[in-house]
Structures are given as C-alpha cells and as structure tokens.
Amino acid sequence: MPTLDIDRLDKSYGEVRALRGMTFSVAGGEIFGFVGSNGAGKSTTMRIALGVLAADAGVVRWDGRELDHAMRRRIGYMPEERGLYPRMTVADQLVYLARLHGLTPAAARRSMERWTEVLGIAPRRDDEVLKLSLGNQQRAQLAAALVHEPEILVLDEPFSGLDPVAVDVMSGVLSEQAAAGVPVLFSSHQLELVERLCDRVGIVQAGTMVAVGSIEELRTTDERRWLVDGPAGASWAAAVPDVRVVSAQGTRTVVEAAGPGPDDVDQRVLAAALAAGPVREFTRQQPTLVELYRDVVAAPVPQEVSA
Numbered sequence: 001m002p003t004l005d006i007d008r009l010d011k012s013y014g015e016v017r018a019l020r021g022m023t024f025s026v027a028g029g030e031i032f033g034f035v036g037s038n039g040a041g042k043s044t045t046m047r048i049a050l051g052v053l054a055a056d057a058g059v060v061r062w063d064g065r066e067l068d069h070a071m072r073r074r075i076g077y078m079p080e081e082r083g084l085y086p087r088m089t090v091a092d093q094l095v096y097l098a099r100l101h102g103l104t105p106a107a108a109r110r111s112m113e114r115w116t117e118v119l120g121i122a123p124r125r126d127d128e129v130l131k132l133s134l135g136n137q138q139r140a141q142l143a144a145a146l147v148h149e150p151e152i153l154v155l156d157e158p159f160s161g162l163d164p165v166a167v168d169v170m171s172g173v174l175s176e177q178a179a180a181g182v183p184v185l186f187s188s189h190q191l192e193l194v195e196r197l198c199d200r201v202g203i204v205q206a207g208t209m210v211a212v213g214s215i216e217e218l219r220t221t222d223e224r225r226w227l228v229d230g231p232a233g234a235s236w237a238a239a240v241p242d243v244r245v246v247s248a249q250g251t252r253t254v255v256e257a258a259g260p261g262p263d264d265v266d267q268r269v270l271a272a273a274l275a276a277g278p279v280r281e282f283t284r285q286q287p288t289l290v291e292l293y294r295d296v297v298a299a300p301v302p303q304e305v306s307a
C-alpha cells in the first residue's frame with residue numbers, strides 16, 4: 001500500500017514555532033487519528049500536506065514521491081475553517097468542485113448525487129449552504145472533500161459539532177474509504193471516537209509527535225490493573241505481594257501490579273479475593289485513550305533541539 005509520509009516538517013509563524021520536526025506516516029487503508037491540545041500544530045500540518053501552506057523545512061511524500069501540485073489535487077481536504085460558498089446551493093457547489101478537479105459534467109453530477117445520498121443531505125441539494133444546520137453544513141463539507149473521488153483524505157476536525165447519528169454516518173464513510181485503500185488522516189478532540197475508529201493514533205504536543213501507534217501499542221506499559229467485584233473493602237488485596245490498591249468503592253476494588261513482576265500476579269489477586277468471599281467479576285483494565293493522552297501531555301514538553 002502507498003504511504004503518506006510527513007517527514008520532519010518545521011513551520012514558524014513569526015515568533016511562534018508551530019511545528020518542530022513533525023514526522024509520521026499514514027498507510028493506504030489506514031485511519032489515523034491526529035490528537036493534541038489546542039495550538040499543538042495539527043491544522044498547520046494538514047495545511048502543509050495539502051499545499052495551502054508552505055513548510056519552512058521538511059517534505060510530504062505520497063508513495064515515496066514528494067507531493068506536487070498535480071498530486072495534491074487528488075487529496076480530499078476538509079479545512080478547519082470550512083470553505084463552502086454560503087450563497088451557492090449544495091448541488092451547484094459540489095458539481096463545481098468536482099469539475100474543478102477534472103470530472104466530466106456527467107460524472108460530477110453523478111458523484112454529487114451519490115455523496116449527498118450517502119451523507120443524508122440529498123433533500124437539501126437545492127438549498128444554499130448558509131441555510132443548512134451546522135451539522136448538515138459539515139456533511140456538505142465532507143461531500144466536498146469526497147466528490148472528486150480522492151486518493152487521500154485529510155480532514156480537520158470532521159466530527160466537531162455533529163449529532164450522534166451524523167457521527168455514525170461520518171464514521172461509516174471514513175471506514176469505507178479506508179477499506180477501499182484510501183489513507184484517512186483526521187484530527188479530533190473526541191478521544192473516545194478516535195479510540196473506536198482509528199487504526200493508529202498520533203499524539204502531538206508543541207509541534208512534535210510525542211506518541212504514535214495503535215491503541216494497543218500505546219497501551220503497552222508495565223502497569224497491569226484488574227477490577228475485582230467481590231469482597232467489600234480492600235483489606236483482602238492489601239495482603240497480596242507486588243500489588244497496590246488503586247481504588248476501592250463498596251465491592252469494587254481496582255488493584256495494580258507495578259513493574260513487570262511475576263506472571264501469576266493475576267492468579268494471586270483472584271485467589272486472595274476468593275479466599276475472602278465470592279467474586280462476581282474479575283477483569284483486566286486497560287487504560288483508555290483519554291488516560292493515555294493525559295499521561296502523555298502531562299509529561300514535560302520535548303525540548304527544542306538547537307541547530
């Protein structure tokens with residue numbers, strides 16, 4: 001599968017260093033979630049990938065070749081500031097954009113019809129964009145990113161402000177695009193959604209990628225936690241060696257084994273709980289993306305490397 005490579009991008013706006021060696025890759029067929037606090041550099045990276053902004057240094061490649069103007073036209077882009085003409089109808093606008101990207105009038109019309117249908121805005125085709133609700137404007141914006149059948153998708157916060165049904169529609173479309181081999185890069189602050197949808201996640205901080213991998217890879221830590229719904233009070237757990245009690249609420253106790261420790265620590269936790277009373281639930285607890293994210297952004301910001 002061809003890969004979209006973001007390779008050591010630097011970008012400053014005057015005194016503000018927005019990107020510092022931003023590097024990551026998104027393979028064709030992969031959904032990549034780009035997360036990070038406000039101002040971390042996500043939009044700047046995406047704008048550079050699309051070519052609407054020039055990097056001070058670094059390159060963006062697709063399938064090993066530096067992206068040129070022609071190739072950039074094959075990207076479907078959803079800008080953060082959105083970009084539809086408010087006074088144009090949805091249909092005219094989508095046909096216009098598809099034509100701009102080289103589709104014939106008939107193909108542009110067919111593509112407009114298809115995407116407005118898929119995204120549930122077919123009844124609004126003849127409405128001016130400004131008359132649509134915010135969520136429907138966003139669906140129209142996604143249709144605009146897709147109407148020329150792009151090879152790469154770069155979407156800046158496509159889920160913000162969507163209702164749950166629209167989130168499902170958008171998620172379904174992104175999954176289908178990835179299944180067809182398109183690399184899908186999108187930014188979001190909705191971490192549960194990112195966790196559910198993405199094959200890989202990149203956490204960016206102060207213009208640098210600070211953690212990247214699948215959720216499973218990001219979770220790889222020496223810490224192991226279990227939830228035990230069993231004997232009330234955590235005194236039974238306090239006696240197990242190499243284990244500490246993280247929380248205890250009524251019959252629900254969360255314990256943690258710190259460090260690699262012995263492999264049978266889970267069995268010892270369970271045995272200790274059973275010795276104290278019946279156990280209704282015993283499950284390994286894995287950190288959520290929200291917890292991983294908090295850990296990563298709480299760490300000190302990587303220091304600038306002077307040239």
Ligand SMILES: Nc1ncnc2c1ncn2[C@@H]1O[C@H](COP(=O)(O)OP(=O)(O)OP(=O)(O)O)[C@@H](O)[C@H]1O
Pocket residue numbers: 013016017018036037038039040041042043044045080
């Ligand atoms: N046009 C601009 N002029 C000056 N500074 C800018 C400009 N655009 C972005 N910046 C600055 O660059 C840094 C990165 O901004 P960017 O918009 O890329 O972050 P982001 O991760 O997309 O943030 P958010 O999650 O808030 O959308 C910030 O410090 C921002 O203030």
